[in-house]
Amino acid sequence: MILWLGSMTGSMAAQDFIPRKQTMPPGPPLSPAEALSRMVVPEGFHVELVASEPDLQNPVAMAFDDAGRIYVTESFEYPRHEPGPGKDRIKILTDSDGDGKVDRVKVFAEGLNIPSGIAVGHGGVWVANAPDLLFLQDTDSDDVADQSTVVVTGFGRVDTHELPNALTWGPDGYLYGLNGVFNPSVIEQDGRKHEFTCAMFRIDPRTKKFEIFCEGTSNPWGIAFDSLGNSFVSACVIDHLWHLTESGYYLRQGGPYPPNTWWAESIVKHKHQMAAYCGIEFFDSHAYPEAYRNKLYMGNIHGGCINTDRVERSGASYQGFGEPDFLTANDVWFMPVAQKIGPDGCLYVLDWYDRYHCYQDASADPKGVDRGHGRLYRIVHSERPKPRYEDISKLTESELISALADPNLFVRQRSQLELAERKIAPGSATALELETLVNQAESLTTKLHAIWALSGSGALRESFLLSLLDHANPEVRAWAVRLAGDLFPSDPSIVARCRVLATDPDPRVLVQVAVAATKFHRAVPSTEAWIATELEIARHNAADPLADPILGRIVWQNLKPVANEARRAIVNQSLHSTSPSDSLLDSMLPRFAALWTDRLANSNFNEDQTEVIEDLFSLLEHFRKKSPNLATAILQPLVNRSLNRGFDPIELRKLVRKFYSPQDSIAWDKL
Template sequence: MRYLNRKSLLQSLLPVALALWGAVLGGGWGHAQEGKVLIPRKQTSPPGPPLSPQESLAKMVVPPGFHVELVASEPALLNPVAMAFDERGRIWVTESFEYPRHEPGPGRDRIKILEDTTGDGKIDSVKIFADGLNIPSGIAVGHGGVWVANAPDLLFLQDTDGDDKADKQEVVVTGFGRADTHELPNSLTWGPDGCLYGLNGVFNPCRVEANGKVHEFTCAMFRIDPKTREFSLFCEGTSNPWGIAFDPWGEAFISACVIDHLWHLTETGYYHRQGGPYPPHTWKLESIVKHKHQMAAYCGITYFDSPAFPAEYRNKLLMGNIHGNCLNVDRVEQRGATYAGFGEDDFLSGNDVWFMPVAQKVGPDGCLYVLDWYDRYHCYQDASADPEGVDRGHGRLYRVVHTATGRPAVVSLAEASSEELVRRLADPNIFLRETAQRLLAERNCEGVVDKLEAIALGTQAAPQRLSAVWALQAGKQIRSAFLAQLLEEEDEHLRSWGVRIAGDQFAGDSKVQQLTLGLLEGASPKVQLQLAIALGKYTGMDPIAHWVQLAAECGSDPIIPSIIWQNLHPKLDGEAAANLLTAVEQLDLENAPGLAELLTKVAEKLQF
């Protein structure tokens, strides 16, 4: 009997020993004899059993003065992937039991509406809005329905009878890939221009046909106009991006895995790829960081701007770190037309290897909300090797609160008048500002166009003025006379957005074109950047000489020459090349480093 017990013990320990030995020899993870992952990738030991929500909460560490509260957990919340708040303060969450399934088609996944009806800070109402989905990897609420990334489709779901259940479905676009279910279309986020933005990963090829165009891409940021359904690529590159944040100036930042973690993305830019070929003649751009946080697996990002936290914690980018089981923090500083990112101390440490912060959002109360997938496996390698080992019984939602402010009351804008929404554009809570802006756009700014124009051209703080501009832009209410005044504004952010609007909504207006061309000489980097992009959209004019002038004016800016080139080189045929050389002959290259860089690319393409 003693021998049999010892033998049984050895048999039970042998797979663990083999896995540990495999981790030493082969890179950090091993398999049992039947393919079970014992030591997941980027972990040093078996993860152990899951903790209860209260146990996990007790292990979390946040800065002094903060504490973490549990908002929802299993069984009300299971395998959460993405989340969004609506104007009532309700939380919409996608759940996936199908992950890591590659095959398209109906599945078991669903969308839930979570609501705190008593005001005690805890979810007490859970409704299933839609089911039959298959890894719904992104969600946004607005324009009369719910937008869901459910590869290969981007869906628009509506509740037409008010029972909080979807009864109408539209496939807005289709053609997203499912080759890598960690790189599906994700992070659906409303942009300042009123478009819905999303991301896709490098090993997930897509072919989207929309509006008479075919878009073939892998790693990219895409966008859709909710009013026209127009689909376009905003920019391309990076790796497995997951998380979009817009700052108060309307600049786009994303987090990404494997390679550098933080990127400032600009329209028409092409950024460094984790892998795969670049299109011919690409002049790639890089990330905005030179530092690293813990192991490179990031998921989600938010720009925190709310009075619910002390000033030193505002205006920072917070990112979920899956392998690090924590929230990392970066601050950004402007560098010409782009930014540089600098790491700061972690904001939250989970101290639990199951903790997987997949989304972070500023809520209607101004606090930080953190969605936790909660699983032993963080990487697709582990999930693919052991799909049955993927946990499907847990999920948590947390709220981080500062003691000095407590948990402010949730503000609902569902019944707000347009005048109230205009006032909310000055709210210090970024969520309320952005939601007010979206609601005004949905109403086409009816009855408040004059008021919004007055704010945009007034003396208020620039972020409030920009919010008014964006509401008008998203509501398709930009008038040419107003745009002309906007282009004369002293603040570079307002002028640069005026140029961007000119390219987006007045591309064929010769008077608007001339107004923007008048800004070429002596423009700030932000204005120069938008001029470089708008010139590629204008119709009825030859932009070559203007791009040359802009390249000569931009000095050593880190990104403007590349953006000029990405817009210029597709037009660089024989006649355009001759026009370019004529324009260059009149300039002093020794004092124009940006133009000198550009001409190197021209010579390479034309094989001079």
């Protein structure tokens, strides 16, 4: 209460200050009732207050547990840069009578320092508390954490509005999170060093193994997994919506790219208000009419609203399209930092509620920083069915399996996670029941949840996975390949079958084969097989190699580490292609040419380097009539090195004369 009253005093000193992205002073805060009265939602909906100050102050992140309770992190330290103990905490908010309003509040953990992400599962609470990611446990069931374990450490605090965030359980059983572009981080684990800025990471909850899933974007602050297990991310400053694929590298807001990066674009061409996003949720619940389902809802900080996008399949990725806003607050203090589907199927919106949306404003006017407000809302439709209030952790295994077909995505996800936590034995009655559900369920989403429950619980058998690799549905095949790379990378039968799928007609499957091929090589090194698999995929998409927005980039990212060893195979495949149009591989040849040229010495070419030049001119000869633009692009890296005095021009011309006629205009006009 002291913090709350203190914040009101500070707010009076900031009445004339105009924050960034605003056109006038924000004025005093509205009461919860006043804030509700100003909110606009579509016809048939209304907004309800679930919790507010003083029970809730400066909320940053939230997560539901199996009983439907809400764990919320609160930060009074923001934007503090120094690590170490702080005044921040985690609260458990409980609606004990099911009326939609919190009536019991318990402090679960204290002494934290900007806890920027939270997830509940596998026996505890996972908290991003930079530089650490913590695992908090309540061993005596009094709703107070009494044991804390550092899972990994090394997250930066250079920019405290880009801290690790959005801890979210993935369909594959991993815990996923994000980090921002201006927050350099270094995590060392088991002798391996992970250096990164903007990235999606994941952690195995059992082994605690940390991995970088993909890199790029800007200050991403929100992960949503859709009903098919695709990961979508909301980001700031640059485009707002991204579909992220493992091993991909995406457009960065700033900072250098690794050498020879072929970055991927966002999935949107439209913009909503401003460009500061926080939180995202894929909504799939029968609590709303059909027109509002299977949409992505995103918090727009500067816009003071909840934006809506729908997505449509585009090759192995998606394209996003803007739709009307789902909520408009009409209150500049409104800051929607997180959105989640609840046990009742409604969308919950966590509101930081502050006059200052950016840390720059806090630095410019520290007395005006609010420390005492915070709200939690839910958006309700008047005709929603009666919600179910069950503690998912108390369901039997058969009841949990039945819940995998529930119309509420929250119930499906938590039931799947609970099954994973129970460590089901392969071939057990529960495992066989899940296998039967995969084979007999009419709903694709039910099939997938059953597959994910098998894999997450350790009950996925090799023989059953082999059958999934031959499934008629490409989504199932794609997930089978992905799980093969994660769980069975050294199984000869599974690896062999996955490599056959390099000829699959569906790009969703091909993308996963490209990613898995690298994992197979790490488990059982075979550079030749790795290269052969990636090149087989690269034969695809001959009619329009750039039509798929992600496939070529994923193949490139996974082939790039062995591009020099693969040079002759790449050249031979291109030279002997019978396709009348460019293949996916052909479209990558200029990038390979740049990578190979980077390895050439400045002068006195040795035999290996001479062979590189010979291969480049072989490609040039092959494409100069078939595709002159491609031929020129293949030559361009060599030209650039020559123009920049990277090569001795006399030595280079001597070498070129061995392979090319001075009468040919393409080469000699350039060199």
